[in-house]
Amino acid sequence: MTHADHETEHHAHDHQHAEVSEPQQPSYYDMLETAIRELLIERKYFGADEIRRQIEVLDSRTPALGAKVVARAWVDPGFRKRLLANGRTACEQDFGISFYDDTELIVLENTDKVHNLIVCTLCSCYPRPVLGLPPDWYKLKPYRARAVSEPRKVLAEFGTIIPDDVEVRVSDSTAVVRYLVLPKRPEGTENFTEDELAGLVTRDTMIGVVEPKLEIRSAEG
Amino acid sequence: MTPRSSSDLTHIVTAFGEKPNFKIGDEVRVADRSPIGHYRVPRYLRRKHGRIEAVIEPAFVDNEEEGFGRNAGSRRHYYRVAFQMTELWPGYDGSPKDGLRIEVFETWLERVCP
Numbered sequence: 001m002t003h004a005d006h007e008t009e010h011h012a013h014d015h016q017h018a019e020v021s022e023p024q025q026p027s028y029y030d031m032l033e034t035a036i037r038e039l040l041i042e043r044k045y046f047g048a049d050e051i052r053r054q055i056e057v058l059d060s061r062t063p064a065l066g067a068k069v070v071a072r073a074w075v076d077p078g079f080r081k082r083l084l085a086n087g088r089t090a091c092e093q094d095f096g097i098s099f100y101d102d103t104e105l106i107v108l109e110n111t112d113k114v115h116n117l118i119v120c121t122l123c124s125c126y127p128r129p130v131l132g133l134p135p136d137w138y139k140l141k142p143y144r145a146r147a148v149s150e151p152r153k154v155l156a157e158f159g160t161i162i163p164d165d166v167e168v169r170v171s172d173s174t175a176v177v178r179y180l181v182l183p184k185r186p187e188g189t190e191n192f193t194e195d196e197l198a199g200l201v202t203r204d205t206m207i208g209v210v211e212p213k214l215e216i217r218s219a220e221g
Numbered sequence: 222m223t224p225r226s227s228s229d230l231t232h233i234v235t236a237f238g239e240k241p242n243f244k245i246g247d248e249v250r251v252a253d254r255s256p257i258g259h260y261r262v263p264r265y266l267r268r269k270h271g272r273i274e275a276v277i278e279p280a281f282v283d284n285e286e287e288g289f290g291r292n293a294g295s296r297r298h299y300y301r302v303a304f305q306m307t308e309l310w311p312g313y314d315g316s317p318k319d320g321l322r323i324e325v326f327e328t329w330l331e332r333v334c335p
Binding site: 104106121122148149150151152153164165166167168169170171172173174175176177 | 261262263265277281284299301306309310313314315316318319320321322323324325326
């Protein structure tokens with residue numbers, strides 16, 4: 001079949017797709033998880049539907065929620081004050097974001113004097129109620145070890161250079177508290193609507209590895 | 222014996238652990254312990270000096286005990302503790318202003334007397 005044929009026939013599906021499969025053996029921990037899950041269901045500690053429901057809860061949480069919270073804090077000084085005083089109650093009351101894991105939320109404000117970065121050295125604590133699942137690198141040991149011991153080098157690898165007269169403040173999440181970084185509102189956004197502002201707030205800006213930008217600069221410049 | 226005033230009768234005595242042991246600004250040292258099993262204090266903090274930045278309310282069950290299904294009576298406070306990076310890492314390569322914040326359960330903190 002020529003390339004052109006392939007294009008025209010693409011929707012006819014007369015060709016073979018690679019089988020979607022998991023050719024490798026499940027790992028030790030995959031099997032352990034399956035065994036424990038099946039035992040717990042068998043003993044009626046919870047049902048399969050409750051697991052499915054919890055996956056739906058997690059899927060409903062994405063960085064878009066956190067971005068709305070940040071944009072609101074940028075335009076509404078009253079909300080910003082309440083958010084910094086108690087992140088959890090502000091998110092619950094103004095956005096209906098539930099804290100299903102019973103964690104507290106401390107919102108860390110970036111200023112001209114302080115740049116905040118979040119990490120969980122022990123495992124993968126993350127503000128899941130407002131951001132959803134963490135990126136893979138956040139859970140891996142290089143980031144977890146280096147974010148607390150050489151944060152400026154880690155930041156530089158994300159393209160973020162923090163001047164020496166600005167404090168880099170790392171918050172290590174270990175038990176009952178989760179952190180969300182409130183980044184600085186970029187200059188030149190005075191006429192932006194709240195929705196447009198939320199569009200500038202990415203997951204990584206709320207972890208603190210980058211700052212929100214109006215445009216991404218390419219290597220040329 | 223002097224008679225008690227009515228305010229004495231309403232004096233509330235709190236149980237151990239109910240009120241936070243430390244307050245904002247207190248100097249503390251993280252205990253040097255190596256428990257076997259579940260713990261929530263990263264190793265790099267052992268014996269390091271810090272300062273209480275905030276008391277985290279409400280009091281929580283000790284996560285380390287809860288990990289083994291024991292939680293009765295272990296409710297105490299977590300504290301947001303501030304450390305200088307130069308205290309944590311000798312030869313820290315960065316601004317001396319840089320710092321770390323972490324929540325530590327009361328049972329891990331020792332008072333540092335000035």
